[in-house]
Amino acid sequence: MVVADRAYLKGARVGAGLAALEAEVARILSVLGQTGAARVEPAALQPAEVLLDLYGEDIRARAFVTRDDRAEMMLRPDFTVPIVRLHMAQGVNPARYSYCGPVWRRQEFGSDRPREYLQAGLEIFGEGAPAEADAEVLALIGEALAGAPVSLLTGDMGLAIAGIEALETSAPRRAALRRHLWRPARFQELLHRFGVDQAKMTVRRAALIEAAQSGTLDAMIAEAGAPVGLRTAEEVMGRVERLVAEAVTPPLDPGKVRALEALMAVRGTCASVLATLRDFSRDLPGLGTAIDRFEARLAAFAARGIDPAALAFEAGFGRTTLEYYDGFVFGAIAEGRPDLPPIASGGRYDALTEVLGQGQGMPAVGGIIRPEALLALTGGSPQ
Template sequence: MKNDRRARIKEVADRLAAAFVSSGALPVETDSLLPADVLLDLYGEDIRARAFVTHDPLHGEQMLRPDFTVPIVQRHMAEGAEPARYTYNGNVWRKQTGGRASEYTQVGYELFDRTDPAGADAEVFAMFAGMLAAYPLKVMTGDMGILLAAVDGLTTTDRRRAALRRHVWRPTRFVRLLERFGGMTPPPETRVALLADVAARGADAVLADAGAQQGMRSAEEVLARIAVLQEDSAAAPISAEEVEMLEQVLALKAMSSDALVQLRQMAADFPALVAPADAMEDRLKAMAARRVDVDNLPFEVSFGRTSMEYYDGFVFGFSAENCPDLPVVASGGRYDALTRVLGQGRSIAAVGGVIRPEALVAVQEGNL
């Protein structure tokens, strides 16, 4: 019966939450309705298509809670002292495809501690790995910080680096930009024609002949955009060597210890990778100290690029290998950049993760 299954889900959720509490986490509650403007600033308009939005006559546009991380970060930055550990157990709402439930339970753990990032990463991962060890799950780890550092180290304009960073979580768009910035694909013909016309007659004359204004952009905004296109057109392409290096970083996939060796080899030719390699080495040492077998821990730089948009460092995920139709069972990682956005420039080192009890119950049912 449906109620029996709900009871099993609640039992699993309560057990997981109790385990986090016994590890020192403070249980917290958050509002179910959250201000939409905060989430839109963080995720962009993409979140609007996935979240349930309503309008309150007093508080304006609101969203049913799509996750717990944002309100917990806000609460900690307003009230908390470090180090701090929190856990939560409740429902979230997201529009789904493929017949998945739009309302489901999340149980999570968040750790705020800037004194030892590697130790914090290891603590959270080892805790999740231990709690999920009895289930037939496939684990994967990654590090968004490696890819972001590689982008930051490119010899190109600030605008191009910013564009690549912005689309790191959109692999197809990222590759297209890299190919264009590297001179492997030509710019659109319409852009070439526009810039040629601007070079011949000046931007003001081109705009004056464009006809009646359409859309929401002002003439000043259009002229500013033309100036950006001119700057980009004049920039030298990213070198073939750096494009190849970035492609090697994207393709890095091995067991964690071997991946670190390969990353060190890349860093010898590309110094921007030295710092993330150092961070990875510290993290693996901290994990090994917690009895994580890092020699047999899968690692992939590109892991999480399509589903973990606010993570900017170490990431991990647990999935049901024998149940490919299930959503990810558990996931998490480091999200220092998110705290910087919510703190208006004041950042707090943060790492955490979430478990979906419904998925765990489905895994159990599939193995009965």
């Protein structure tokens, strides 16, 4: 990479290239800020211990982390989590923010993906009905992308989460499935494992469980001698207690597992999938509320001039992105440019506000645009 190059743009750190990018950023922010959003600029260095786990496995592996004599810090890998932290520190008042600045993510050896790139975005906290806020964010992002050759794709993590909660199984199993929802291969592995009778366990695991149930586990551990490895005797006991609980948990209903898998495979337009989603509520009781939210969002889209019959939907969309999304999600995919990342993305993250608000949460939704990628897509000059 030439020193003057930046993410997806050649020569955009100096002269005319930089001027074009600055003009594009100003244009995007004028669109996103037209409804009175306050500008916000969270610190580039954020506390790693507080925030890193909130991003999920992928970002944890790619965050730039550093330490001094005061704390372990990371360069912000996105804006949403730092803005939620900043906002929730001030209480649970409604607000909206716009922003633009660099974010940083480590890349794998040999990757040509940028380590630093700009994000421009909008975050809305607690204003109006959630469906209306979802539609407003999508409409504003769409307005800022007007004329760009992109395809909009939407999803709803709330449907998958509601489907998991509808399974008749233990709370630890549901928690494990939710935790791995963003790792499809591991999720499928758990679904299969939880659907198998635990009587088919390994001989060693069966012996441990039998010892725990008969009260001889302490003697077995003592006979084994000093612990070798990282786990203490107390941790081993805790693990065995979880195995005992797992052993007496009935397997998942195969019909409900099939229904959940089929639910997460639904795709079509937002309008066309509504009836299909309603059908799943027979096999997955409790799904109705999530579907009601989906239907309300479609009405809000239509009120904003977004045609639900022309808007693509995939129930599985969002399962490989940031793990703090728990409802509506969307992305804008560059047409004919597989070398570019999603030009825009976003979604709803109500639960994140509760985590950073120390138990006090509020509805929240936002979206970002990558100005450099957008300019690269549209020819390198402001629209």
